[in-house]
Amino acid sequence: MERLAGRTMLLWGMPRIAVAIAAGAVGALALPPFNVFAALFLSFSVLVWLLDGLASHPGGGTVSRLRSAFFLGWLFGLGYFVAGLWWLGNALLVEADDFAWAIPLAVLGLPAFLALFYGFATMVAAILWSDGLGRLAALAFGFGIAEWLRGFAATGFPWNAVGYGAMPMPMLMQAAGVIGLLGVTTLAVFVFSIPALFGTRRGLGIGLAAGSCLLGAHIGYGAYRLAVADAPVEEDAPIVRLVQPVVDQSRKLENKDRTEIFEEHLSLTALPPQEPSVRPDIIVWPETSVPFILTENKDALSRIAEVLQEGQILVAGAVRVEYGAAGNAPRFYNSIYVVGSNGEILAATDKVHLTPFGEYVPFEGWLRDWGIDNLVALPGGFTAGAQRSLLTLPSGFSLFPLICYEVIFPQEIGDAIHGADAILNVTNDAWFGDTPGPYQHFQQARIRAVENGLPLVRGANSGISAVVDPFGRVVKGLHFNSKGVVDARLGSLSVRSWDSSARNLHAWGILILMFLIASAARRGFTSAAN
Structure with a gap:
């Protein structure tokens, strides 16, 4: 040596x-x-x-x-x-x-x-x-x-x-x-x-x-x-269904068969419970899974109401739009919607920390002159949300939302997570194919669960989708590029953990x-x- x-x-x-x-x-x-x-x-x-x-x-x-x-x-x-x-x-x-x-x-x-x-x-x-x-x-x-x-x-x-x-x-x-x-x-x-x-x-x-x-x-x-760590499973803890549709990214960008993509999500949502007589309470779709502006498509909300059973909740990634005064360009947000079984939008939250060059162009004025643009084809890119807010479901169960790579920033979670019952991470790692990227992203999300002593609910388009307990252990999940659903009870909802401070x-x-x-x-x- x-x-x-x-x-x-x-x-x-x-x-x-x-x-x-x-x-x-x-x-x-x-x-x-x-x-x-x-x-x-x-x-x-x-x-x-x-x-x-x-x-x-x-x-x-x-x-x-x-x-x-x-x-x-x-x-x-x-x-x-x-x-x-x-x-x-x-x-x-x-x-x-x-x-x-x-x-x-x-x-x-x-x-x-x-x-x-x-x-x-x-x-x-x-x-x-x-x-x-x-x-x-x-x-x-x-x-x-x-x-x-x-x-x-x-x-x-x-x-x-x-x-x-x-x-x-x-x-x-x-x-x-x-x-x-x-x-x-x-x-x-x-x-x-x-x-x-x-x-x-x-x-x-x-x-x-x-x-x-x-x-x-x-x-x-x-x-x-x-x-x-082994705690008895709480019988009234919600059962989550993760929908992993594995929609090819080029197909999503083409926008030619948006209705078909939407129906694929619905058909997976409507599959019978994986355990007899154990109906999912919460269904999670991945980031930008709704292929159109949901608030402008009442037929889509009606279809969701037709598929959801009474009392079920859909949590779905979607693009949200805000229209300003006449002559001003609309603002687009990378968002999460909570939709009830009657097709009503109950809550929404926006991505706060956008991905440079993926969702917005830093120094846009002069970089666009050099031909540098977003990967996501939206006029002007996405707009960052003003603040992160908990998604509180009708049952009172609260999710702390992190969209895509927001989950890699432990310092941005901080004490804002207080009051949450679980961490929600929706993402679309199909951009990166079957490479180390999705596996690295998943590991970092698991560490956030351990740091905060909360279960993690992670829905990804192509994977890795999983329910992770507060100790970082995978309760149930789907392998990368495995199309399907997984139902899992969240079990022990939280464990004692040091706060961020x-x-x-x-x-x-x-x-x-x-x-x-x-x-x-x-x-x-x-x-x-x-």
Whole structure:
């Protein structure tokens, strides 16, 4: 191990660039659908050794060293994000004639931008760099700050945060309910970096002890939570039917057989219960599943009333429109409607956090001049909703709605989820085909259930649709591209969980601890050098 570490530290030029990119790409194997947990141990150990090589290089001053550290982290991030997000290019193939030219921007451009955050992480780490265990704390602190920034900077895109690689299964998800994704990510980087100590032997004993304790706590707490998790199913808990129609995305965009698509949803809705005499109470259709403006199609509402049985509720994704004064363009919203068994619209809510370039064009005035447009063909794109509101059903049961990728933003849920009985996530991942994208999206949605101690009801056009319990376990679901329905009772409606303020406090406590450890080690390292 020492020989490998030494050779890695001495790399320079193109070999160093290639190894940095490869290290990041290997780390992406920890993400769904592969879930190779061990990949990140190799990935971050190599990154530590590469940074060690910069710290020991005699040439250049502080600015040069920090610039080199930034570039090294950027290369690492480029490998990680290209390997983890290459599937974004699949969305551009749906309308290849119009958007194929932009595939390099999706496959390389976005990863190159996201890699800037990892460059920032390694630059911060380089400021605090020392030897032994302290440098691992510096790297954990740098990545924790970078992932926090990635959650909101430039509208935010915290997809595939490192912490998700540490949570591939329910037993390893439970820590998210205590320290949130940010806390898990920070500690994960620290633990994943510990094998690097075998290469230098400095701080190996205390590092192995600390890593073993943290890893043991991560596994042990998860095992304990699941061991005491089984609660009796509440007989009056609602039964949810998830409709997964698997409508091809190109077919949805053509708008030639909208009535047929609508009827396909209705026919699945009308299927008999999967368990005799157990009728679904709530039927969930995926994002933008209604292929026309529902409020302008009374025949559609009548058809829904014909299919729904007395007391049943339909929750469906649809496009909502608002007309302004004469001469003003209408506003379109990506919305969810609640429809009663009499065909009456009972409630609605709009998507608040829109997807850049998918639902709106940032800096629209000049980007459209360059031919950059939305993937969704609506004049002017979608308009963001003013605020997120609970969907309260006639029974009093409340759903906290998250449309599509809104579910990847833990900080946007916050305390607004108080009063909800379940999280509702409707999405249309058919854009991405059978790639890692839908599996990554599903895992991140499951983590939101664990963080908030609430069941998750997830309806997706092509999958993955599932009912997930508050511990991240799939109660019932449908595989990707499996057309059909699944009925599931929500069971135990909630479990005790730390609220978002407490999780944030715990996470920032971990970040501060890492900073203090790194700072103390840096002072000792500097004193010894002098």
